[in-house]
Amino acid sequence: MLTSTTRRKRTATILALAAALTVAAPVVEARPGGGGSAGSRGSRTFNAPSATTTAPGAAAPIQRSQTQPGPGMSNPGMQAPAQGRRFGGGFMAGLLGAGLLGALIGGGFFGGLGGIASFLGLILQVGLLVLLVSFAVRWFRRRQGQPAGAGAPYARTGLDNGPGAPNQGLGNAGPGLGASGPGASGPGASGLGGMMGGGAQRPVQQRQIQIGPNDFQSFERLLGEVQDAYSHEDKVGLRNLATPEMAGYFEEELQANAARGIVNRISNVKLLQGDLSEAWGEGSSEYATVAMRYALNDVKLDRNTNRVVETEPAEATELWTFVRQPGRPWILSAIQQTS
Structure with a gap:
């Protein structure tokens, strides 16, 4: 049987690996613009x-x-729907990382985790950690993606x-x-353009x-x-x-x-x-x-x-x-x- 200290160390290592897999940056092409828009x-x-x-x-x-998009207008370029796919992929990567690490340490995917209850508890912990990390990453990305401020050249x-x-x-x-x-x-x-003092919206000429x-x-x-x-x-x-x-x-x-x-x-x-x-x-x-x-x-x-x-x-x-x-x-x- 593993001691509680050993089990905690193993769990911490697995969770750290899952987090690292979750926040890994997506691969982009080189060139100016990084292959993005x-x-x-x-x-x-x-x-x-x-x-x-x-x-x-x-x-x-x-x-x-x-x-800035006009008032009431959608902004499809800034919605980044791929974030949902990254979340799902990161969660599965975290589970895969836990399984691989368990196999490397010994006992396979289920071994050494104190039975099915401990395994389910570990999965729950990994899932919660992945959720927290994903939410944090998305929050920071939204903060970074905000416009630099009004009056930017050509905006x-x-x-x-x-x-x-x-x-x-x-x-x-x-x-x-x-x-x-x-x-x-x-x-x-x-x-439609911006509103001026609560008046009618005016199109950009x-x-x-x-x-x-x-x-x-x-x-x-x-x-x-x-x-x-x-x-x-x-x-x-x-x-x-x-x-x-x-x-x-x-x-x-x-x-x-x-x-x-x-x-x-x-x-x-x-x-x-x-x-x-x-x-x-x-x-x-x-x-x-x-x-x-x-x-x-x-x-x-x-x-x-x-x-x-x-x-x-x-x-x-x-x-x-x-x-x-x-x-x-x-x-x-x-x-x-x-x-």
């Missing part, structure tokens, strides 16, 4: 971009943004209620950029803008420059190429890489195909969402030895949104993954 598209942030030839499927909703209240601009004259848009896809002039979903070959050349150049700055962990360069919001997300990813002792090296970025999804103006800002399929060499290296730790897919298709102010160049405002 983040940033701001002005009043269209929570609207799906129009489909194009390059990206005919639905775009992943934006999961992180400083843009706007409300949802789209205007048509996108047609893509005209793009036959000579650049090496990898062809004519627009079927969604280049599709209308956005209607929405939008206007059409023209996107030409020079703009597409800027988008292609930014694709390579952002990847290069990210690869060299050039935070100053990223702040010059992207909005403060996106630059902040990139810096978080770079800090996470440093904490893991790895560096993400990206090279040979080449645009294979690209076309315009939407282009519009609101206020003094002009926006353009572009679907881009590109090739790249993307690896993660150990910081100390330069040993290859991970190799990522050699091709990616993403929707990048760019924004510019009068007299200023285009900069990156959002990245969305495709289905």
Whole structure:
């Protein structure tokens, strides 16, 4: 028979293993944006971009943004339904960890736990711990996902209620950029802006803008420059190429890489195909969402030895949104993954 002290130590070890399995971070791809969808598209942030030839499927909703949805409007990109699946997976992982640890220590899954009553008690304790840890993790993630505050650059209240601009004259848009896809002039979903002093809700005013070959050349150049700055962990360069919001997300990813002792090296970025999804103006800002399929060499290296730790897919298709102010160049405002 095991002593009570030994049993407590074994139980504590099992519970610690279950907790570690529960809170393990999900694996994401490398590249700027971490293979997720983040940033701001002005009043269209929570609207799906129009489909194009390059990206005919639905775009992943934006999961992180400083843009606030309009009053009474849903915010599908911030609901993160996958958390429920992570909870279920974490709970089963905790049970599996308990079984494996019991088998390693001796006596199999049931042995050494003081009979069926002790086993059921242990399962109950593991379940309660997993619930508490899951709730705590979700609470902290919600806290971290809250907007950084009103007045963030390019953040706007409300949802789209205007048509996108047609893509005209793009036959000579650049090496990898062809004519627009079927969604280049599709209308956005209607929405409402903020309320002013309890008065009527007012829609965000939008206007059409023209996107030409020079703009597409800027988008292609930014694709390579952002990847290069990210690869060299050039935070100053990223702040010059992207909005403060996106630059902040990139810096978080770079800090996470440093904490893991790895560096993400990206090279040979080449645009294979690209076309315009939407282009519009609101206020003094002009926006353009572009679907881009590109090739790249993307690896993660150990910081100390330069040993290859991970190799990522050699091709990616993403929707990048760019924004510019009068007299200023285009900069990156959002990245969305495709289905």
